[in-house]
Amino acid sequence: MPAGKRSRSVVAALPWIGPALLLIFTIVLFPAGYMVWTSLRDVSEFGVDRGPAGLENYAKLLEFSALPRVLLNTAVWVVGVVTLTILISLALAQLLDKAFPGRRLVRLAVIVPWASSVVMTSIVFYYGLDPFYGVINRLLVDVGILAEPYGFTKNAVPAFAVSMAIAVFVSLPFTTYTLLAGLQSISHDVLEAAQVDGAGPARTYFEVILPNLRPALAVAAIINIINVFNSLPILRTITGSIPGYDADTTTTLIFKYIQAERQVDTASALSIVNFALVLVIILVYLRVVRPMRED
Amino acid sequence: MSRPGRNGRPRWLLSLAGGVIAFVFLAPYLIMAVGSFKTRSEILRVPPTYFPTEWHPENYINMWSTPETPLPYNLTSTIIISVSATILALLVAMPAAYYTARQNFPGRLIFLLLVLVTQMLQPTVLAAGLFRQFLTLGINDTWLAMILVNAAFNLSFAVWIMHSFFSGVPKEIEEAAALDGASRLQTLRRVTLPLVWPGIVTAVIFTFVAAWNEFAASLVILTTAENQPLSVALTKFVGQYQTSWQYVFGVSLVGIIPVVALFALIERRLVAGLTAGGVK
Numbered sequence: 027m028p029a030g031k032r033s034r035s036v037v038a039a040l041p042w043i044g045p046a047l048l049l050i051f052t053i054v055l056f057p058a059g060y061m062v063w064t065s066l067r068d069v070s071e072f073g074v075d076r077g078p079a080g081l082e083n084y085a086k087l088l089e090f091s092a093l094p095r096v097l098l099n100t101a102v103w104v105v106g107v108v109t110l111t112i113l114i115s116l117a118l119a120q121l122l123d124k125a126f127p128g129r130r131l132v133r134l135a136v137i138v139p140w141a142s143s144v145v146m147t148s149i150v151f152y153y154g155l156d157p158f159y160g161v162i163n164r165l166l167v168d169v170g171i172l173a174e175p176y177g178f179t180k181n182a183v184p185a186f187a188v189s190m191a192i193a194v195f196v197s198l199p200f201t202t203y204t205l206l207a208g209l210q211s212i213s214h215d216v217l218e219a220a221q222v223d224g225a226g227p228a229r230t231y232f233e234v235i236l237p238n239l240r241p242a243l244a245v246a247a248i249i250n251i252i253n254v255f256n257s258l259p260i261l262r263t264i265t266g267s268i269p270g271y272d273a274d275t276t277t278t279l280i281f282k283y284i285q286a287e288r289q290v291d292t293a294s295a296l297s298i299v300n301f302a303l304v305l306v307i308i309l310v311y312l313r314v315v316r317p318m319r320e321d
Numbered sequence: 322m323s324r325p326g327r328n329g330r331p332r333w334l335l336s337l338a339g340g341v342i343a344f345v346f347l348a349p350y351l352i353m354a355v356g357s358f359k360t361r362s363e364i365l366r367v368p369p370t371y372f373p374t375e376w377h378p379e380n381y382i383n384m385w386s387t388p389e390t391p392l393p394y395n396l397t398s399t400i401i402i403s404v405s406a407t408i409l410a411l412l413v414a415m416p417a418a419y420y421t422a423r424q425n426f427p428g429r430l431i432f433l434l435l436v437l438v439t440q441m442l443q444p445t446v447l448a449a450g451l452f453r454q455f456l457t458l459g460i461n462d463t464w465l466a467m468i469l470v471n472a473a474f475n476l477s478f479a480v481w482i483m484h485s486f487f488s489g490v491p492k493e494i495e496e497a498a499a500l501d502g503a504s505r506l507q508t509l510r511r512v513t514l515p516l517v518w519p520g521i522v523t524a525v526i527f528t529f530v531a532a533w534n535e536f537a538a539s540l541v542i543l544t545t546a547e548n549q550p551l552s553v554a555l556t557k558f559v560g561q562y563q564t565s566w567q568y569v570f571g572v573s574l575v576g577i578i579p580v581v582a583l584f585a586l587i588e589r590r591l592v593a594g595l596t597a598g599g600v601k
Contacts, residue, residue, distance in 0.1 A: 035424070035426040035427065036426055036427050036428060038424075038426070039420060039424065039426045039428070039429075041416070042416040042417055042419070042420035042421075043416070043417045043420060043421065043432055045412070045413040045416070045417075046413050046414060046416075046417040046436070046476060046480065047432070047435075049409075049413055049469070049472060049473045049476055050435060050436070050439050050473065050476065052469075052473075053451075053469050053470060053472075053473035053474075054439040054442050054447070054473050054474065055439070055442075056450075056454060057447045057450030057451045057453070057454050058442050058447060058450065060450040060453060060454065061447060061449065061450040064449070064450070118342065121335065121338060121339065121342070122339075124335055125332075126332045126333075126335035126336045126339060127332060127333075127336050128336050128339055128340065129335075129339060131339075131343060132339035132340070132342060132343045134581070134584070135342070135343035135344075135346045135347050136342065136343070136346050137581070137584055138346055138347060138350055138577070138581055139346055139349070140530055141530055141533075141577060141580035141581045141584055142350065142534075142573070142576075142577045142580070143533070143534040143536070143551065143552045143555075143573070143576060143577075144534055144536070145534075145536050145552045145555060145556065146353075146552070146555060146573040146576065146577065147349055149555070149569060149573070150349045150350070150352055150353050150356075150570065150573070151349060153352075153356070153564075153566050154349070154352055158367045158368075159364065159365050159366060159367050159368075159369045160369060161352055161356075161369045161371060162352070164368055164369050164371070165371075175368075198346075199346075200527065203523065203526075204482070204523060207519040207520065207522075207523050210519065211486070211489060211516075211519060241485045241488070241489060242485070244485070245481055245482055245485055248437070248481075249478060249481075252443070253443075256443040256445045256446060257445075258445045258536070258537055259536050259537075277445060277446070280446065284448075284449060290449055293449065294449070294450075297446045297447075300446060301442065301446065305438075308437070
């Protein structure tokens with residue numbers, strides 16, 4: 027291909043991708059760069075820049091004694107929530123793809139947690155699980171699951187587990203709808219051909235439907251990994267009042283550094299580390315699953 | 322078209338499963354709805370009551386003029402920011418998604434990777450940097466700032482999902498239309514768009530809901546009470562002690578109902594777009 031044609035096609039692409047580039051550079055990349063810079067500075071708790079700090083802020087993170095626990099929490103949080111979300115969503119999408127009386131109402135019900143603010147949803151769970159006046163706790167006692175009200179939100183481990191359940195709950199609608207859109211974009215002809223060929227439901231699912239769902243699954247998995255990793259409101263609402271770092275992920279720890287510790291420089295360093303972690307997870311995912319493979 | 326019950330599973334069984342699922346998904350909001358009618362002393366009672374001993378619909382009037390936050394303003398802010406951000410994101414994302422799916426050009430992969438990278442940099446992570454930048458630009462504490470933030474941070478999802486749908490349209494169909502004498506724009510409108518409609522709808526819904534629910538950046542950037550969206554305003558009700566849960570729940574429902582109603586409109590179009598998407 028002649029060089030002239032290649033450069034012309036970059037210019038031709040600009041009207042299409044230019045606005046997106048502009049928005050990305052001014053609103054996403056610039057503040058990101060500012061944060062990298064902050065992570066290499068010594069900033070006082072009142073925001074005064076006291077000069078270069080080298081890698082001091084990163085070293086401070088490594089010395090932080092709760093770091094192993096926070097990293098373990100982060101791994102459990104991301105892997106647990108994303109895996110459960112996708113498995114449950116595959117089943118939900120399959121059900122919602124079928125015709126049955128009331129399906130439209132069920133679909134509308136499923137999207138309610140998605141339409142609702144995560145802050146609002148977390149708040150009602152926090153209230154409901156209160157050991158004294160929480161109605162969910164009373165229900166669990168009344169149906170015999172619990173002998174007495176339990177302080178789900180009072181200790182790190184149960185509060186973290188509750189937060190994971192809420193994270194799955196609020197991730198299901200988006201994931202289910204993405205997979206549903208994928209299911210519905212599969213041509214009826216393909217499905218009918220499979221039936222004519224005598225393929226049973228299981229074989230049709232694993233050999234026709236799932237391979238066709240791959241692009242939708244890829245989008246759902248990647249977006250979920252990123253959103254779950256960066257999730258703040260759930261853990262902040264449910265575990266925010268628990269002292270210590272036993273229920274923290276790297277994301278919630280960033281906000282503790284900003285607000286409680288007032289260390290914007292260390293928080294910036296942690297944000298950079300956080301971003302690097304997501305990048306590694308995504309690259310591993312792309313490498314192992316190869317979702318964008320074009321046949 | 323589909324023949325339910327063909328492999329012996331009665332439809333009422335599907336309806337029953339659907340009903341159970343619907344209840345589970347609605348349960349937290351039913352708790353909100355019931356709680357919003359209780360008095361403060363009842364909602365803090367030990368042990369709790371399932372249903373109010375007395376229903377207090379006047380909670381829905383009283384909660385609008387509370388000292389915590391100017392709620393009518395908060396609702397307005399939420400609507401203006403979400404709608405504007407959705408329109409902006411769609412206008413910017415759709416051409417990019419279409420072009421990257423259809424044309425190969427130097428830097429295409431770099432652009433797509435850049436888009437993916439921006440998705441990882443969420444407002445949650447960048448809140449401090451955004452605050453500092455908008456302060457310098459003099460648009461801190463404005464709707465414009467949050468419209469830009471919400472559009473920019475949801476752009477990648479919109480691009481990715483639409484890119485994936487545009488890529489799913491076989492080139493042969495478009496080439497056949499071109500052979501039949503259709504112009505590029507005609508092909509796009511009559512052949513490609515109907516096929517990728519589900520992707521566009523998904524992008525719109527996702528962007529709007531994400532902007533509606535955005536919390537971390539709004540918390541930092543919108544400092545004036547009147548400018549703040551409901552998600553930030555509601556946290557002011559949650560005190561250390563003796564929370565007015567009934568008001569929190571009432572306001573939450575007011576914040577939830579418009580979005581669910583809007584989704585009902587979009588959902589209908591989603592279904593219509595899908596039935597029109599068959600390849601024939």
